[in-house]
Amino acid sequence: MKKTLLIILSLYVLAGHSALFAASDPIEVIYEINVKNYQDDLFHVTVYTEGLKEENNIYNLPATVPGTYSNLNFGRFVQDFKAYDKNGNEIKAEKISTNQWKIENANNVAMLKYKVEDTFDTEIPDQKVIPMAGTGINDDFIVLNTFAVLGYFEGLQTIPVKVKIDYRSDWTLGTSLTYDGSGYYIAESYDQLADSPILMGLLSTASTTVNDINVGVYVYAPDTSINAKKIMKVADEVLQSSAEFIGYSPVTNYNFLMCFLDQQSFMANGFMGAGALEHSYSSLFVYPAFGNYAAGVKDDMAHEFLHILTPLNLHSEIIEPFNFVVPTASEHIWLYEGVTEWGSDIMQMRSGLISVDEYFKKLSDKITISDGFRNDISLTELSESVYNEAITMEFINFYNKGAVTATLLDIRLLELSDGERGLREVFLELLERYGKYKSFSEDEFFKIFVESTYPEIEDFINNYIKGTKPLPYKEYVAMLGYNYIAERISEDKRPQLGLQIGMNDKQELVLAGVTDDMRKAGLQKGDAIYKILGEEVTIQSANAILPKISSLSVGDSVEIIVKRDGVEIPAKLTMKQRMDRHIFEEMSDLTEDQKNLRDAWTKNL
Ligand SMILES: [Zn+2]
Numbered sequence: 124m125k126k127t128l129l130i131i132l133s134l135y136v137l138a139g140h141s142a143l144f145a146a147s148d149p150i151e152v153i154y155e156i157n158v159k160n161y162q163d164d165l166f167h168v169t170v171y172t173e174g175l176k177e178e179n180n181i182y183n184l185p186a187t188v189p190g191t192y193s194n195l196n197f198g199r200f201v202q203d204f205k206a207y208d209k210n211g212n213e214i215k216a217e218k219i220s221t222n223q224w225k226i227e228n229a230n231n232v233a234m235l236k237y238k239v240e241d242t243f244d245t246e247i248p249d250q251k252v253i254p255m256a257g258t259g260i261n262d263d264f265i266v267l268n269t270f271a272v273l274g275y276f277e278g279l280q281t282i283p284v285k286v287k288i289d290y291r292s293d294w295t296l297g298t299s300l301t302y303d304g305s306g307y308y309i310a311e312s313y314d315q316l317a318d319s320p321i322l323m324g325l326l327s328t329a330s331t332t333v334n335d336i337n338v339g340v341y342v343y344a345p346d347t348s349i350n351a352k353k354i355m356k357v358a359d360e361v362l363q364s365s366a367e368f369i370g371y372s373p374v375t376n377y378n379f380l381m382c383f384l385d386q387q388s389f390m391a392n393g394f395m396g397a398g399a400l401e402h403s404y405s406s407l408f409v410y411p412a413f414g415n416y417a418a419g420v421k422d423d424m425a426h427e428f429l430h431i432l433t434p435l436n437l438h439s440e441i442i443e444p445f446n447f448v449v450p451t452a453s454e455h456i457w458l459y460e461g462v463t464e465w466g467s468d469i470m471q472m473r474s475g476l477i478s479v480d481e482y483f484k485k486l487s488d489k490i491t492i493s494d495g496f497r498n499d500i501s502l503t504e505l506s507e508s509v510y511n512e513a514i515t516m517e518f519i520n521f522y523n524k525g526a527v528t529a530t531l532l533d534i535r536l537l538e539l540s541d542g543e544r545g546l547r548e549v550f551l552e553l554l555e556r557y558g559k560y561k562s563f564s565e566d567e568f569f570k571i572f573v574e575s576t577y578p579e580i581e582d583f584i585n586n587y588i589k590g591t592k593p594l595p596y597k598e599y600v601a602m603l604g605y606n607y608i609a610e611r612i613s614e615d616k617r618p619q620l621g622l623q624i625g626m627n628d629k630q631e632l633v634l635a636g637v638t639d640d641m642r643k644a645g646l647q648k649g650d651a652i653y654k655i656l657g658e659e660v661t662i663q664s665a666n667a668i669l670p671k672i673s674s675l676s677v678g679d680s681v682e683i684i685v686k687r688d689g690v691e692i693p694a695k696l697t698m699k700q701r702m703d704r705h706i707f708e709e710m711s712d713l714t715e716d717q718k719n720l721r722d723a724w725t726k727n728l
Pocket residue numbers: 401426427430459460463
């Protein structure tokens with residue numbers, strides 16, 4: 124009975140859709156996502172299609188998506204995948220890999236139906252999807268990354284598509300997709316659809332125009348202390364600053380979609396990290412509504428917006444057109460993430476949002492964080508092995524070492540050009556030469572970069588981007604009239620153990636970085652932290668145990684037990700005098716050259 128009813132309903136719905144297919148387009152794809160009755164924690168997806176050919180017989184969900192540089196395998200979350208012909212008869216659809224379904228007689232397919240579990244609270248182990256690339260169904264909001272739920276038929280990644288979302292009538296929906304006025308959002312291709320996340324729920328909203336860009340802010344937050352109006356103030360500053368850096372308005376509209384969650388939700392979903400993911404006309408944030416989130420929001424808004432430059436408008440042929448099926452690495456993440464992160468800091472300094480001292484403090488923090496990562500792997504090597512699970516945790520270093528490398532590249536370019544042309548200027552020239560639809564050659568890019576700058580830059584690339592030579596902070600900041608001090612005793616007298624704690628994709632607390640002392644004590648990066656001071660450490664207990672370490676004295680010994688491949692490994696560490704590291708201090712007497720170079724460095728030329 125139920126099945127019969129389903130078919131009748133399907134036929135009815137299908138009849139309604141036939142009129143939507145324009146006669147001129149032989150193949151059409153229309154998606155419907157129903158989350159009206161979201162209590163079952165599932166996205167109910169229907170895909171209507173007409174005119175498929177035999178070669179379009181595979182339906183693909185992404186193995187990875189732009190900007191995440193990780194294996195996500197969204198096919199894992201799909202349930203009850205079924206295909207039907209126009210008479211409502213089921214057509215055989217076989218799952219042939221984690222993310223692919225092969226459909227028999229594809230030319231008869233009129234409809235696909237399947238359900239998708241949300242990634243936030245999934246029980247599927249391993250490869251936890253980072254929240255800003257995932258999906259979350261909750262009582263008051265839904266985070267919907269379209270690529271996590273919708274796929275494309277083989278060979279049809281570039282055809283126009285439509286999508287209808289059935290959601291609660293009292294909710295607000297935020298997206299950069301264009302609404303066609305008749306119930307559908309339209310996209311010129313699957314790529315554009317995938318590039319357009321959706322946030323819906325009980326949201327606060329605000330809009331304004333900044334330098335010809337229509338800006339929308341959509342915010343879900345557990346209480347009204349965080350709201351769209353407040354966020355818009357930050358967005359306004361960030362966009363003014365980036366407009367000065369870019370020199371023109373790169374888009375006509377842009378939306379910040381932001382989902383703030385309380386600590387309990389973070390813990391319940393096993394999120395240790397959060398952040399944002401960039402898109403061409405929006406960025407999606409999943410962010411803590413606790414702790415010192417405000418400073419992070421500003422920096423991340425700057426970072427995500429600047430991604431409009433790279434990789435969105437300056438990228439290698441490897442990532443555009445994007446291969447959703449086979450994760451394929453480009454060696455230029457130093458550019459996509461490192462230069463973007465550098466730009467988002469330096470543009471704030473150059474527009475006066477932060478002082479030069481604050482800029483150096485950020486630089487110092489980045490160097491300190493990068494100390495916890497491997498120094499025997501170059502930025503290009505890290506790029507190329509980014510989909511290798513063993514390297515995943517090293518990825519964070521692009522935001523640190525990558526950005527610091529870009530800082531030095533900028534100084535070197537300014538020096539070589541007598542303060543005429545820094546990294547920003549070279550970067551903007553390259554953007555003009557390439558753009559959204561013109562990729563650069565993966566293998567030729569460094570050569571092109573050297574040709575459009577100075578022969579000396581080849582050494583810089585070989586030493587510090589392709590190579591692993593220690594970065595020459597001291598020598599470079601001296602050109603700006605700054606001293607670099609590697610380490611000195613801190614004025615903060617509290618002792619420290621120096622643990623850097625992160626989380627792996629099994630939601631275990633792990634050593635995210637190890638110092639030389641820890642290495643000597645037998646610890647390795649990635650070891651799961653089992654016990655400290657005899658107490659078992661979990662996400663829940665960590666907040667109670669870690670302050671006990673701070674109350675110890677210099678020289679006290681701390682026993683830590685980690686687990687590596689299930690084996691318990693005990694280690695003894697010693698509480699140390701707190702040290703300040705990577706300090707930048709202004710020199711007292713500057714030469715004319717230093718004055719001039721600093722002057723150029725603090726400006727968008
Ligand atoms: Zn980024």
